[in-house]
Every structure is written in structure tokens, then in C-alpha cells.
Amino acid sequence: xxxxxxxxxxxxxxxxxxxxxxxxxxxxxxxxxxxxxxxxxxxxxxxxxxxxxxxxxxxxxxxxxxxxxxxxxxxxxxxxxxxxxxxxxxxxxxxxxxxxxxxxxxxxxxxxxxxxxxxxxxxxxxxxxxxxxxxxxxxxxxxxxxxxxxxxxxxxxxxxxxxxxxxxxxxxxxxxxxxxxxxxxxxxxxxxxxxxxxxxxxxxxxxxxxxxxxxxxxxxxxxxxxxxxxxxxx
Numbered sequence: 060x061x062x063x064x065x066x067x068x069x070x071x072x073x074x075x076x077x078x079x080x081x082x083x084x085x086x087x088x089x090x091x092x093x094x095x096x097x098x099x100x101x102x103x104x105x106x107x108x109x110x111x112x113x114x115x116x117x118x119x120x121x122x123x124x125x126x127x128x129x130x131x132x133x134x135x136x137x138x139x140x141x142x143x144x145x146x147x148x149x150x151x152x153x154x155x156x157x158x159x160x161x162x163x164x165x166x167x168x169x170x171x172x173x174x175x176x177x178x179x180x181x182x183x184x185x186x187x188x189x190x191x192x193x194x195x196x197x198x199x200x201x202x203x204x205x206x207x208x209x210x211x212x213x214x215x216x217x218x219x220x221x222x223x224x225x226x227x228x229x230x231x232x233x234x235x236x237x238x239x240x241x242x243x244x245x246x247x248x249x250x251x252x253x254x255x256x257x258x259x260x261x262x263x264x265x266x267x268x269x270x271x272x273x274x275x276x277x278x279x280x281x282x283x284x285x286x287x288x289x290x291x292x293x
Contacts, residue, residue: 061100067093081132089124089146097205113157116205122148136183143176152203152214167214173198 073087098115128142149170156163179193201217 061098063095063097065093065095067091083130085128085142087126089122089126091120091122093121094119099207111158112207114155114207114209115157116152116154116209118150118152118203118205120148120150120200120202122146122200138181140179140181141177143174145172145174146198147172148200150201150203150217152205152217154205154209154214156209165209165211165214167203167211167217169201169217171201173200 069089069091071087071089073085076082076084095118096116099112100114101110101112103110124144124146126142126144128140130138130140133139147170149168151168152166154165156165175196175198177193177195179191182190184190199219201219203217204213
């Protein structure tokens with residue numbers, strides 16, 4: 060028997076500039092608070108008592124962040140975008156092992172402050188071709204590995220979160236496709252503003268008019284450094 064309950068609350072506030080002019084900006088604040096409660100009970104035959112489990116745990120995470128992004132039109136066909144984010148994350152854990160009397164209790168808490176940034180250049184090579192490149196740093200927070208066998212050593216040493224990718228896979232080139240007519244899209248909106256400089260991970264979807272293909276390259280130069288590139292004929 061392993062009941063599990065999770066709660067999550069997040070709120071983001073953004074302030075964006077008008078799209079006129081050669082400069083545009085976006086500033087914002089972010090807050091997130093989450094908690095998980097989990098217990099596990101497993102009864103066994105007497106000769107398998109070493110497999111018996113009876114524990115309960117509570118874990119929480121809180122994040123506070125501030126971010127800013129600035130865009131500048133170097134020329135009508137060359138757009139430069141830069142942004143930075145500072146994030147403070149705090150995590151806690153409480154693990155109770157009920158197999159003994161009194162129960163063994165293991166507790167831990169830690170926090171990290173991380174600063175990340177991103178610089179991107181967008182170049183319109185013609186009505187039918189655009190090149191895009193960016194350099195960015197990233198951050199993966201810590202988490203507690205809560206499972207049977209949890210002890211104070213694990214409470215004092217949380218593990219970094221992972222996406223499950225091997226470190227040797229530094230270069231990726233996934234083919235992508237999307238619907239859209241790039242020439243019409245350029246005419247439909249100004250070269251400045253949030254629609255022209257969508258934050259990383261939140262791309263502005265192009266209008267579904269005709270198929271368009273693109274080629275992307277992504278290389279991890281070292282720990283914390285990532286370079287992206289994309290070329291997309293319309």
C-alpha cells in the first residue's frame with residue numbers, strides 16, 4: 060500500500076513593453092510552492108522480515124525568481140535578444156521509519172541560488188529564409204530521492220535532478236516541421252515585441268497556411284553551456 064498526494068501552486072507576473080521602437084523589454088516575477096506526502100507499507104512473512112517496510116514522508120519545494128529580457132533591432136532584418144533570470148529554490152524533507160519503536164525520523168533542508176542567461180540573434184536572410192542562433196546557460200535544481208532505505212545521509216545529500224540523458228550526448232540535431240507561411244508572418248506583425256522574441260520553451264506558433272521545414276542543431280560545449288542554432292526556409 061503506497062498512498063501518494065501532491066499539491067502545487069505557482070504564479071507569474073510579467074510586464075512587457077509596447078512593440079513600437081527599436082527596443083522592447085519584458086520583466087517579471089515568479090513564485091512556486093509544492094509539497095508531496097507519501098507513505099509505504101509492506102508486510103511480509105516472518106522469514107522475510109528484512110523486506111518489511113513501513114514509512115511515511117513529506118517533501119516540499121519553494122522557488123522565487125525574477126527575470127528580464129531586452130530586445131534590440133540592430134537593423135530591420137537583424138534582431139538581438141538578451142535575458143537573465145535569478146532563482147532561489149529551497150527544499151525540505153521529513154522521513155519517518157515506523158519499523159522501530161520509537162520511530163526513526165530523518166530530516167533535511169537545503170537551498171540554492173542560480174543565475175542563468177540567454178543571448179539570441181535572429182537574422183532575416185531574405186523573404187524565404189531566416190537564421191537563428193542562441194547561447195544560454197541552464198540550471199537543474201536538487202531533489203530528495205525518497206524511497207525505502209532513506210536515511211540521514213540521503214537527507215543531508217540531495218541529488219541533482221536529471222532528464223535521463225547520457226552526458227556523452229552533447230550534440231543533437233532533431234528534424235522538425237511546422238505549418239506556416241514565413242513571408243506572410245513577417246508582414247502580419249512587427250519585428251519587435253513579445254511575439255517576435257518568444258521566451259525559450261514558449262515559441263510563437265506560426266499560422267497554419269503551408270508546410271515549412273527547419274533544421275536545428277544543439278551542442279553542449281561544457282557543463283552549463285548550451286549553443287543552439289536553426290535554419291528554416293519557408
